[in-house]
Amino acid sequence: MVPQYDAVHAIEWTENQLQLLDQRLLPAEKIVLKYSDAPSVAVAIRDMVVRGAPAIGITAAYAVVLSAIQHRSTPDWYQAVLSDIDRLGASRPTAVNLFWALDRMRRCLQEQEGAPVDFLLAEAKKIHQEDIEANYRMGELGAALIESGDVITHCNAGALATGGYGTALGVIRSAYAAGRVGRVYADETRPWMQGARLTAWELLQDQIPVTLLCEGAAASLMNNGGVSWVIVGSDRIAANGDVANKIGTYSLAINARHHGLRFMVVAPTSTIDMQTSCGADIPIEERDPREILSLGGQRIAAEGAEVWNPAFDVTPAELVDAIVTEKGVVMSPDAQKMRALMSED
Numbered sequence: 001m002v003p004q005y006d007a008v009h010a011i012e013w014t015e016n017q018l019q020l021l022d023q024r025l026l027p028a029e030k031i032v033l034k035y036s037d038a039p040s041v042a043v044a045i046r047d048m049v050v051r052g053a054p055a056i057g058i059t060a061a062y063a064v065v066l067s068a069i070q071h072r073s074t075p076d077w078y079q080a081v082l083s084d085i086d087r088l089g090a091s092r093p094t095a096v097n098l099f100w101a102l103d104r105m106r107r108c109l110q111e112q113e114g115a116p117v118d119f120l121l122a123e124a125k126k127i128h129q130e131d132i133e134a135n136y137r138m139g140e141l142g143a144a145l146i147e148s149g150d151v152i153t154h155c156n157a158g159a160l161a162t163g164g165y166g167t168a169l170g171v172i173r174s175a176y177a178a179g180r181v182g183r184v185y186a187d188e189t190r191p192w193m194q195g196a197r198l199t200a201w202e203l204l205q206d207q208i209p210v211t212l213l214c215e216g217a218a219a220s221l222m223n224n225g226g227v228s229w230v231i232v233g234s235d236r237i238a239a240n241g242d243v244a245n246k247i248g249t250y251s252l253a254i255n256a257r258h259h260g261l262r263f264m265v266v267a268p269t270s271t272i273d274m275q276t277s278c279g280a281d282i283p284i285e286e287r288d289p290r291e292i293l294s295l296g297g298q299r300i301a302a303e304g305a306e307v308w309n310p311a312f313d314v315t316p317a318e319l320v321d322a323i324v325t326e327k328g329v330v331m332s333p334d335a336q337k338m339r340a341l342m343s344e345d
Helices: 038-046 053-071 077-089 098-110 117-143 168-177 196-205 215-224 247-257 333-345
Strands: 011-014 016-022 031-036 151-154 184-187 210-213 227-232 236-238 243-246 263-268 314-316 322-325 328-331
Touching: 011 053, 011 117, 011 314, 016 053, 031 038, 038 077, 038 098, 053 077, 053 098, 077 098, 077 333, 098 117, 117 322, 117 328, 151 168, 151 215, 151 333, 168 196, 168 227, 168 263, 184 196, 196 210, 210 215, 210 314, 215 247, 227 247, 243 247, 247 263, 247 314, 328 333
Parallel strands: 151 184, 151 227, 184 210, 227 263, 263 322
Antiparallel strands: 011 016, 016 031, 236 243, 243 314, 322 328
16 A cells, blocks of 8 residues: 655645745745735745646645635625736746646636635635645556666655645655665756755655755766666646656656666646647746856856756657556657547546
């Protein structure tokens, strides 16, 4: 039986407030921030208090509830909530789960009369619970693909990035519990260091062996042998199976193919965007140059140096061995297989 691994909660709803674990401060400090209005939540998403595509979607859904609570007594409450939904949608452009969750909340809003706080809250909680259940299912499906060996992961696709348990880390947790994974190698994941700060911290909470490495060391590690899979999450998957994930994922996929490792992407179907035909059409967020120029608030780069700071890159479908979703596994994905997956009841 797979253990629950229920120690990490990034998102909680309590007494008409949204509580977010401030992921910018981990692992040094475990601080929970409380929010009572949607614009503040939009800022929290933009500033990466919360991050990870499923977690962003869940957070935005709860923020719509906050908006309805705030505006329910005003004559123009409906337009005010729609305005907050637009504001939330502008917070980060790449993670499609954000727009998927907001669309669900917008439909719920349109289907009810008055300021439907209870209905919106029920929908947000449903989105949250569905994500947790999907993660456990993906954990089982993905673990079944792994025979043995160590694995590499990139960025953080665990409980902190989802409603709970995790996508890529959900597979790793399930595989470790089944004795199929011995050790996890986590890329530091520059420039936000999610691997060092978040993934390592999460795995240590569950007493799963984890070793950190710089992204530039991954190819040498693969060449040394012992690693069987690279396992990552995704912020958007195009209709042809191209995958957008944290910058550096593409390099891992190329290195994995060269060294004979297999490459697994784990994401719920809410991450699959059938309206985006291929990876070239996925909008890639570019972030503040200061994230590259400085480290820990201290400038490290030469004055005058220019910066290119994309938050994500696109891994072509031909470099992906498996896409694992709660609806099933797509091996060697292409447009036809993705259509078949998404057309299933």
